[in-house]
Amino acid sequence: MLLNLITMSSSSSNPSNSSSSAPAKLPLKPIPGDYGVPFYGAIKDRYNYFYNQGKDEFFKTRIQKYNSTVFRTNMPPGPFIARNPKVIAVFNAVSFPVLFDTSKVEKRNVLDGTYMPSTSFTGGYRVCAYLDPSEPNHASLKRFLLSLLASRHHKFIPLFQNHLSDLFLNLETEISKIGKADFNTSSDDMSFNFVFSLLCGSESTSLGSKGPNLVAVWLTPQLAPQITLGLPKLLSFAEDFLLHTFSYPAFLVKSTYKKLYDAFYESSASVLDEAENSFGIPRDEACHNLLFLACFNAFGGMKLLFPTLIKWVGSAGENLHRQLRNEIRAVVKENDGNVTFSALDKMTLTKSVVYEALRIEPPVPFQYGKAKEDMVVHSHDAAFEIKKGEMIFGYQPFATKDPKIFENPEEFVGHRFVGEGEKLLKYVYWSNGRETDDPTVENKQCAGKDLVLLVSRLMLVEFFLRYDTCTIDVTTVSSGTSVTFRTLTKAS
Structure with a gap:
């Protein structure tokens, strides 16, 4: 886990142009905001962020206070656990893409923000997601991961279709039993079974149905500093102390991680052979990186993305459902009843709906990067100087809903990226890069970007081949969005 380069007309595909090509005549202003009283200011901001205001209101009030989408603030977790909670926030699409420019920002150890979990959680290795492209291991590891995904290309559609069939049967059974x-x-x-099968080449027989729970147990102590449990406000002090003050040691989940590691190691012998023989990566290191890609990046992303996608599409109503099923069924019929890459590419509304879901609620909301040099970044109406070593922070949901780029930015518009709307894709940044860019060994864009888009489209395609419409209930929980199907109307 972006929107507004309206003043940067010709720089849509080159992230290095994200700041430098903005208008030179914009006034240079000091960055507004401060970090408060040392130590206590960060704690105050942490309480406001988690308990008093909530993250969206926390950011909105500062934008309004400073009349600026670039400002200084503390980002939780704050004292003790963080190296340094002080950040420069960039919340507009003109300045946001600087976070993709690895010639200007360092992406070393910033995956989780202002802190990094112990490498003991990942077998003692700094896995690829925590490496900056300038580090020697980054190129070999990302090349290995990109190669692995490319070699599985022919399996994407049939394998995901098989797993989706099981998903839909489970949903139908539940509805018939309990309504x-x-x-x-x-x-x-x-999602877990699909990812494991795809990347390892076999089913997770040793894990059985325990995979998702094991991943949750392993991830919780790593991500605890970023979450709140939604407990009553009277308990906020206790929760804050337990979750946001100290790092949890990896030995708490050592046995859990070993179960995951052993399952991946035993099931991916040919993958690890390839890593060792073709890319010079030790088997142990390759397996830890494979596990992280599968469980943190791929499964973790799908865990957030799929409920969000269904929430927005399900809530959009019968009109969008009718348009989607008509497009999907017509294209599949023209393709002799087959769902192929070329068929998916012809479904312009379906593609647009997926882009819109990623725009309005990106699965990874935060981006961080440390300035490698003194630089000037631009908002829509001003320029700001950032010094070498300062941490830059971007909140993607605000950038991708920049009103100077998108009309009705808070509204889910399924056809937003159809026809002329495709020009707006350069402002969709969910993958740690522009939608118009591709992941390479030189950047930090998600290696599985194309796979995420594919499975999201396939989710809609298989859904509307099987069903005409649906009704859902949506609730917000501490882990994100919870979706409950009330009805599933079979295709007529």
Whole structure:
């Protein structure tokens, strides 16, 4: 886990142009905001962020206070656990893309923001996601991961279709028995099994149905500084102390991680052979990176993305459902009843709906980078100087809903990226890069970007080949969005 380069007309595909090509005549202003009283200012901001205001309101009030989408603030977790909670926030699309420019910002150890979990959680290795492209291991590891995904290309569609069939049958069974179906649990099970099968080349026989829970146990102590449990406000002090003050040691989940590691190691012998023989990566290091890619990046992303996608599409109503099923069924019929890459590419509305879901609620909301040099970044109406070593922070949901780029930015518009709307894709940044860019060994864009787009489209295609419409209930929980199906109307 972006929107507004309206003043940067010709720089849509080159992230290095994200700041330098903005208008030179914009006034240079000091960055507004401060970090408060040392130590206590960060704690105050942490309480406002988690408990008093919530993250969106926390950011909105500062934008309004400073009348600027670039400002200084503390980002939780704050004292003790963080190296340094002080950041420069960039919340507009003109300045946001500087976070993709690895010639200007360092992406070393910033995946989780202002802190980094112990490498003991990942077998003692700094896995690829924590490496800056300038580090020697980054190129070999990312090249290995990109090669692995490319070699599985022919399996993407049939394998995901098989797992989706199981998902839909589970949902139908639940509805017939109790009148409703929990989408999240079934989706999590499907997603983990699909990812494991795809990357390892076999089913997770040793893990059985425990995979998603094991991943959750392993990830929780690493991500605890970023979350809140939604407990009553009276308990906020206790929760804050337990979650946001200290790092949790990896030995708490050592046995859990070993179960995951052993399952991946045993099931991916040919993958690890390839890593060792073709890329010079030790088997142990390759396996830890494979596990991280599968469980943190791929499964973790799908765990957030699929409920969000279904939430927005399900809530959009019958009109969008009719348009989607008509497009999907017509294209598949023209393709002799087959769902192929070329068929998916012809479904312009379906593609647009997926882009719109990623725009309005990107699965990874935060981006960080440390300035490698003194630089000037631009908002729509001003320029700001950032010094070498300062941490830059971007909140993607604000950038991708920049009103100077998108009309009705808070509204889910399924056809937003159809026809002329395709020109707006350069402002969709969910993958740690522009939608118009591709992941390479030189950048930090998500290696599985194309796979994420594919499975999201396939989710809609298989859904509307099977069903005409649906009704859902949506609730917000501490882990994100929870979706419950009330009805699934079979295709007529």
